[in-house]
Amino acid sequence: MNLQEFKNRLAANNPPQDIPLPLQALWYEAKGDWDQAHHLAQSAGDAAGAWVHAYLHRKEGDLSNAAYWYSRAGKTVSQLPLKAEWEEITQALLQQQS
Template structure:
């Protein structure tokens, strides 16, 4: 599954929001939900982002989008 997560983050880093979203939107594991939430933060949809973070068992962080991308990348690579 980590390959799927890395693919989504790669697309997000390239500015391909739709491509990244398409990868995680039908996945239910916690890391996919976190990435999904992050993508909605990028989009500016805080309500939807909060939903996906909650599904992952976390509260939506108040860190910067750059910091959250690094955190998610570290989770994928751990």
């Protein structure tokens, strides 16, 4: 699945079930369900989940918590606009699936 196909699936009522939790979290965040996105990112327990978790806290405005999660993900704190960061993370995680 590429980024555009993933975005097209945002029209559905549920995320694709064949994708990992961090991508499901990004799907829910794009749909406006921050709480479900946070729950899924936190449940992932891996670097991808930590990266999504960092993004979510950055979007929330909790920058110190976001910095912690970027560190856990092995990433630097993003300076991108939030939409661009969402696309960057989504694209990277989709490429890992290929």
